[in-house]
Amino acid sequence: MAxxxxxxxxxxxxxxxxxxxxxxxxxxxxxxxxDLINKDSDPQKGLRRYPTYCEVCFWKCxxxxxxxxxxxxxxxxxxxxxxxxxxxxxxxxxxGVGMYNDKDRLTTPLIREGEPGSxxxxxxxxxxxxxxxxTKMAEIKEKYGPEAMALFNHGSSGHYFGHMLKAYxxxxxxxxxxxxxxxxxxxxxxxxxxxxxxxxxxxDIRDTRCLVxxxxxxxxxxxxxxxxxxxxxxxxxxxxxxxxxxxxxxASKSKYWLPIKPSTDLALLLAWIHVLIYEExxxxxxxxxYAFGLDQLKKHVKNMTPxxxxxxxxxxxDVIRKTARExxxxxxxxxxxxxxxxxxxxxxxxRARAVAILNALxxxxxxxxxxxxxxxxxxxxxxxxxxxxxxxxxRETMNGKYPxxxxxxxxxxxxxxxxxxxxxxxxxxWLVSGTNLPLTMxxxxxxxxxxxxxxxxxxxxxxxxxxxxxxxxxxxxxTYLERWDDIRVSPHREPYLALRMPAAEPKxxxxxxxxxxxxxxxxxxxxxxxxxxxxxEVLDWQLQKVGSSLExxxxxxxxxxxxxxxxxxxxxxxDYEFNTNSGKIELFSTDLQAEGFDPMPVFTQHAxxxxxxxxxxxxxxxxxTFSRTANNPNLTALMHENTxxxxxxxxxxxxxxxxxxxxxxxxxxxxxxxxxxxxxxERIRWDxxxxxxxxxxxxxKLSLAYGKGAxxxxxxTNVMVDPIMGGTGMRGxxxxxxxxxxxx
Amino acid sequence: MRYAMAIDTRKxxxxxxxxxxxxxxxNVPIGYCRDWITxxxxxxxxxxEIELRxxxxxxxxxxxxxxxxxxxxxxxxxxxxxxxxxNKCIGCGACIQSCPYDARYSHPEGYVDKxxxxxxxxxxxxxxxxxSVCPTKCMYFGxxxxxxxxxxxxxxxxxxxxLAPEAGTKPHIFYMI
Numbered sequence: 015m016a017x018x019x020x021x022x023x024x025x026x027x028x029x030x031x032x033x034x035x036x037x038x039x040x041x042x043x044x045x046x047x048x049d050l051i052n053k054d055s056d057p058q059k060g061l062r063r064y065p066t067y068c069e070v071c072f073w074k075c076x077x078x079x080x081x082x083x084x085x086x087x088x089x090x091x092x093x094x095x096x097x098x099x100x101x102x103x104x105x106x107x108x109x110g111v112g113m114y115n116d117k118d119r120l121t122t123p124l125i126r127e128g129e130p131g132s133x134x135x136x137x138x139x140x141x142x143x144x145x146x147x148x149t150k151m152a153e154i155k156e157k158y159g160p161e162a163m164a165l166f167n168h169g170s171s172g173h174y175f176g177h178m179l180k181a182y183x184x185x186x187x188x189x190x191x192x193x194x195x196x197x198x199x200x201x202x203x204x205x206x207x208x209x210x211x212x213x214x215x216x217x218d219i220r221d222t223r224c225l226v227x228x229x230x231x232x233x234x235x236x237x238x239x240x241x242x243x244x245x246x247x248x249x250x251x252x253x254x255x256x257x258x259x260x261x262x263x264x265a266s267k268s269k270y271w272l273p274i275k276p277s278t279d280l281a282l283l284l285a286w287i288h289v290l291i292y293e294e295x296x297x298x299x300x301x302x303x304y305a306f307g308l309d310q311l312k313k314h315v316k317n318m319t320p321x322x323x324x325x326x327x328x329x330x331x332d333v334i335r336k337t338a339r340e341x342x343x344x345x346x347x348x349x350x351x352x353x354x355x356x357x358x359x360x361x362x363x364x365r366a367r368a369v370a371i372l373n374a375l376x377x378x379x380x381x382x383x384x385x386x387x388x389x390x391x392x393x394x395x396x397x398x399x400x401x402x403x404x405x406x407x408x409r410e411t412m413n414g415k416y417p418x419x420x421x422x423x424x425x426x427x428x429x430x431x432x433x434x435x436x437x438x439x440x441x442x443x444w445l446v447s448g449t450n451l452p453l454t455m456x457x458x459x460x461x462x463x464x465x466x467x468x469x470x471x472x473x474x475x476x477x478x479x480x481x482x483x484x485x486x487x488x489x490x491x492x493t494y495l496e497r498w499d500d501i502r503v504s505p506h507r508e509p510y511l512a513l514r515m516p517a518a519e520p521k522x523x524x525x526x527x528x529x530x531x532x533x534x535x536x537x538x539x540x541x542x543x544x545x546x547x548x549x550x551e552v553l554d555w556q557l558q559k560v561g562s563s564l565e566x567x568x569x570x571x572x573x574x575x576x577x578x579x580x581x582x583x584x585x586x587x588x589d590y591e592f593n594t595n596s597g598k599i600e601l602f603s604t605d606l607q608a609e610g611f612d613p614m615p616v617f618t619q620h621a622x623x624x625x626x627x628x629x630x631x632x633x634x635x636x637x638x639t640f641s642r643t644a645n646n647p648n649l650t651a652l653m654h655e656n657t658x659x660x661x662x663x664x665x666x667x668x669x670x671x672x673x674x675x676x677x678x679x680x681x682x683x684x685x686x687x688x689x690x691x692x693x694x695x696e697r698i699r700w701d702x703x704x705x706x707x708x709x710x711x712x713x714x715k716l717s718l719a720y721g722k723g724a725x726x727x728x729x730x731t732n733v734m735v736d737p738i739m740g741g742t743g744m745r746g747x748x749x750x751x752x753x754x755x756x757x758x
Numbered sequence: 759m760r761y762a763m764a765i766d767t768r769k770x771x772x773x774x775x776x777x778x779x780x781x782x783x784x785n786v787p788i789g790y791c792r793d794w795i796t797x798x799x800x801x802x803x804x805x806x807e808i809e810l811r812x813x814x815x816x817x818x819x820x821x822x823x824x825x826x827x828x829x830x831x832x833x834x835x836x837x838x839x840x841x842x843x844x845n846k847c848i849g850c851g852a853c854i855q856s857c858p859y860d861a862r863y864s865h866p867e868g869y870v871d872k873x874x875x876x877x878x879x880x881x882x883x884x885x886x887x888x889x890s891v892c893p894t895k896c897m898y899f900g901x902x903x904x905x906x907x908x909x910x911x912x913x914x915x916x917x918x919x920x921l922a923p924e925a926g927t928k929p930h931i932f933y934m935i
Contacts, residue, residue: 057785057880089782091891102893105775111782206767233771238893245769245894263771266808273804310935636773647788661803696803 036708048311055110059083062200066090067098067502069169069494070106070113071639072191072213073238074502074509075099076572077107079495079517087114087495095572097239098147098214098508099174104236110649113476113493114521118717120478120490120655121522131262133483135317141370143487143657144530148537150470150486151182154443160184161404162442164427168449168640170323170499170514171474171491171527175447176529180401181543186408186441190423190454193741199352201418202366202741205603207379210420211352212505219243222343223383226255226337228369230280230353231262235634237354247291253344253718257282259631259703260659261697270337272390276629276702276745277359277620278327283368284617285323286338288315290375293335295342296663297377304590307602307614313616325619344359345376345701347383360734360743363418364615367603371615374599380731388503389579394559396544396552423740424455425733431464443470447527448491452480453641453708456744474527477645489530492520496550498528501556501567509575511560512551513567611738620700620734620746627681627748628664629702632726641708644719655723657693660702665694666753677752685756687712690724703749760902761837761875762930763889765812765910769896770875772797772810776888776897783876783887786886790863792873799933807849812888815840815861815873816921816929823853823862831869837901839875858925875903902930 039277065079068090076096080089090110090410094101103110123143124135138146145722160183165175168189176187192200200210219225219244232244248254248267256265257272257279265271274282291312301308320331341348350372356362378384408422411430416423429442455461465471465484475484482488495517500511520526532544546552554564562573584590591597596606607613622627637652638644658678660670670676677688688710698704710725727744734743772795773865780792793814800807817840823834824840831846842853842862849870854862854870876886880899884890899908903924909915909932916934925931 058783058878088785089779099893102891102895103775104893105773105778108775108778109781109893112788233773233894236893241771241773242893242895245771245896248769259804261806261808263808263810266810267768267771268804271804294858432857636771636775636776648778650780651788652777696799696801696806697808699803 016647037500044703048566055509056709059539061088064515065093065512065568066495066514066517067512068103068107068110070110070643071236072169073098074504074512075103075107075238076502077103078571081517085518087111088383090495093512093571095570095574096505096512097508097510099238100242102238102242104238104241106239106639106643106649109637109643109646109648110495112646114495114518116477116645118478118715119476119521119524120482120488120736121524122490123523124488126486129311135488138527140533143489144533145537146487147472147489148534150443150472151534151538154469155183158442159405160402161186161406162326162616163445164188164441164443165445165447166424166427166451167447170449170494171447173532174498174528175445177398177498178535178540179445181398181535181540182538183402183404185404186422186427188408188424188427190424190449190451191553192421193419193423193425193739194357194454194744195355196457196681196742197357197419197421197739198736199354199356199366199369200361203352203370204369204420205363205418205594206370206374206600212388214239214506215352216386217243217349217351217353218386219349220246220382221250221347221383222247222344222349223347224255224341224349226348226350227255227264228257228283228340228351228353229358230351231258231264231633233263233267234491234636236636252277253340255340259699259702262633270333270340272329272333272337273335273699274328275328275699277622277632280361280365280615281323281326281617282329282334282366283333283365283372284315284318284615285373286322286341287311287368287375288318289315289320289335289338290342290372291315292337293338295339296375297345300346300377301375303587304592305598306594306596306598306600311371311614313602318617326619327481334473341376343371344383346378346381348378349373349384350376350378357736357741358743358745359620360736360741360746361618362736362741362743363738364612365380367606368615371601372473373602379599380590386507386582388505389509389577390503390513391509391560391575393501393503393511394554394556396546398545406439411441412740416736416738418605419739423736425457425742426740428461430457431462442468444468445472446485447472447474448482450475450479450481452484452639453711453725453727456727456733456742458728459731466558471548474530476524477642478713479641480515480713483713489656490522490524491527491530492524496520496524498553499526501553508577510572511557511562511567511575513564515568531693606738609738624681627750629745630680630715630726630747630749631702631704631728631745632707633704635706638706638708641711644708644711644722645716647718650718651707653706654718655691656706656709658690658724659693659695659698661698661700662694662696664700665692668753670694670751670753674753676728677756678724678749679752679756680731681730681748684729685733685752686710686724686729687757688721688724689755759818759837760795760838760930761880761900762902762909764898764909764918764932764934765871765877766896766898766912766934767809767811768915768934769894770810770812770901771894772812773893775891775893776812779887779891780873783879784874784885786871787866790871792871795914813861814888814931816927816931817873818930820925820926820930822856822858822925822927824855826852828852833839835877837880839877839880840849840872841874841877842872844869858922858927859929874880
């Protein structure tokens with residue numbers, strides 16, 4: 015977060031060191047036409063607006079893109095009817111104009127020249143670039159079968175390429191948002207309630223009386239609707255309990271901040287479960303009626319007392335008891351938040367299970383102020399021929415491991431791309447859409463080996479990223495503000511549809527993903543799967559089927575429908591069957607037991623940092639998302655580099671000063687490519703450091719982001735894989751400090 | 759009629775949406791800002807408190823920037839907003855030096871620029887852009903003379919403070935604590 019003086023300093027650099035002196039002003043002023051200065055006092059005259067939903071993060075807030083009299087996109091505002099944003103976008107959504115205006119955007123298709131691995135590209139026509147993709151895909155199909163082609167994707171564009179790939183014969187479609195992010199909580203909650211959490215999370219925060227955040231930094235992660243509801247909850251006097259080794263923004267708003275020793279959260283959760291059961295504070299009626307396995311659980315946590323947890327977590331027993339009682343007092347309007355990025359220590363499904371069990375004990379699932387029953391509208395699929403049945407899928411690449419993975423695992427598909435004796439299901443080609451794998455994936459060595467082994471990589475993106483440097487063909491996509499996309503159907507308290515339409519012509523020679531997928535499909539002889547000229551035909555057909563139309567949606571942007579699945583919450587005494595083996599909430603998981611895993615969560619000790627090393631903890635800043643906003647001119651103006659948070663005692667020991675630049679070295683000797691600025695702060699424990707993810711870009715073409723800050727993911731070489739579902743635990747990495755440039 | 763703003767520091771998460779919204783609403787050049795976020799940290803681990811504040815021109819009653827302006831470009835309009843008329847401004851920067859809140863900057867087009875309380879929106883009955891986009895709804899704007907305005911209601915039952923009261927500027931941005 016820039017303070018104002020930093021801001022000015024940065025800006026002066028940004029415009030070529032424009033001097034701030036009175037004489038310079040006069041010279042400048044003389045050069046500026048007077049009519050520019052005398053412009054109308056209303057800068058927003060003559061605007062037109064077009065409906066959209068945001069693509070900067072996954073929250074997909076609906077809004078309006080505004081263009082000026084020249085048709086230039088100038089601002090984006092939230093749609094007041096949309097429950098994701100309630101008319102208020104977050105800084106990234108408001109700053110989405112920067113994605114459109116970014117001077118470094120990809121503007122033309124590019125084809126690699128010369129040897130594989132060379133970094134030289136030449137401009138190509140769309141026909142040449144797409145023909146090359148189709149030819150390579152046909153070759154892969156011919157040589158190895160269509161299953162050898164995989165799609166790595168994130169965001170709206172993945173759907174079109176997924177459809178094309180399924181038509182071609184492969185179901186190897188994967189998003190890192192599962193195994194590198196929220197997968198464990200989906201499995202943990204499904205094992206407990208028979209239903210995953212999904213996105214947006216059905217947390218009834220606006221009506222909660224007690225919100226418990228386990229390392230979840232709401233407010234720094236701008237999951238818009240949730241942050242808004244947290245603010246409502248603060249207004250209503252809800253108790254917030256935050257467990258975090260760092261005084262996060264949310265922790266600073268909390269009645270209780272529990273600065274836990276990192277990697278010990280599961281011990282705290284089990285001690286809370288112990289207190290709720292042994293002090294008989296749990297919701298007895300709810301548990302009796304809906305839950306299975308209380309007796310086993312009671313026996314299981316018998317010795318997991320707050321005193322036991324104190325020695326592990328450093329959280330005092332009376333604080334553990336007091337906070338457990340707060341949760342019980344507010345029950346059932348208590349939310350122990352499932353979190354979102356939960357791939358931490360490799361036992362993450364079990365930690366998510368403990369969170370789910372706690373929610374069951376306070377009776378919050380299906381209750382006001384807890385979790386509501388979400389609902390979305392099902393849009394019919396636009397007709398197309400049946401997909402061919404693949405001979406094998408991503409599940410075979412796991413070789414019998416990770417039995418409860420509900421979606422494809424990116425790390426196993428990456429491993430499956432490396433030839434070896436045991437690899438019987440090798441991937442030979444990748445299509446990558448909207449995900450910058452080098453900054454997303456831990457364990458860079460394996461990723462690089464996989465990419466070097468492939469016959470072919472095509473990358474679709476709006477920006478030159480680290481991943482585009484690995485591509486054989488680069489397909490430049492127009493931004494979300496310049497294209498039609500699928501109707502948003504994400505679930506909420508009521509079902510809503512939201513439309514995205516272009517507000518301006520695509521810049522340069524960029525194209526929407528639906529068009530690219532259709533072209534590739536047609537070149538592969540799969541035209542029957544793309545039976546439309548323009549994607550608006552698909553949208554209108556779908557909308558007509560549910561009683562709306564493209565014409566209507568263009569005017570309103572978002573449309574609400576009535577619920578059909580019953581109430582938001584359980585009625586008093588209502589009979590309800592959960593989608594588990596027992597039909598009940600499973601405190602004791604029969605699924606996990608059947609697969610040979612602990613049916614109830616067990617605490618395991620994780621490695622601690624060696625002398626002189628600190629645990630690497632990473633997270634988000636409210637104005638950035640993934641690694642994709644680090645070059646956005648509006649957002650880099652707010653924050654142009656990440657910092658390394660260090661406790662003052664540690665900084666003192668090292669003789670490191672605030673704002674000094676240092677390099678980081680991890681336990682495996684990996685050194686950060688670029689220096690990172692130190693933030694000495696009392697807001698963090700002495701055994702950990704913290705940095706915001708998404709910085710430290712190595713791609714030279716990102717003129718604002720290149721070399722700014724350090725990349726956490728490059729420091730993550732120790733990966734603890736969750737044996738239940740394949741998630742990559744990334745919080746077991748330790749770094750030390752280098753004060754001299756190690757690269758000279 | 760006296761416009762003012764109240765900001766609830768218990769709710770502000772320092773996301774900076776107010777900064778971006780001001781930029782896109784008012785054509786503030788990238789790299790400059792009319793509003794910004796300040797974070798203060800008190801105490802030592804683990805007894806630490808932070809305060810996040812969105813800051814901007816305080817639209818003072820006793821505005822030193824208006825008093826020191828040699829051309830009359832800086833002036834106060836009905837409702838109390840302090841504004842700058844660009845074509846009257848010679849960019850001398852006296853106002854920048856006089857402001858205890860560091861709220862003004864030199865626009866690359868050669869004049870001094872600052873928060874206008876979104877006067878162009880307020881005269882149409884709308885909220886300032888920063889207030890209208892804030893995801894936490896931590897900002898309240900309105901007429902202090904009207905007891906039913908958002909700002910009067912917000913301040914009624916809460917403790918609040920102003921910044922740099924010792925400067926004697928009679929500021930009109932209030933922070934609820």
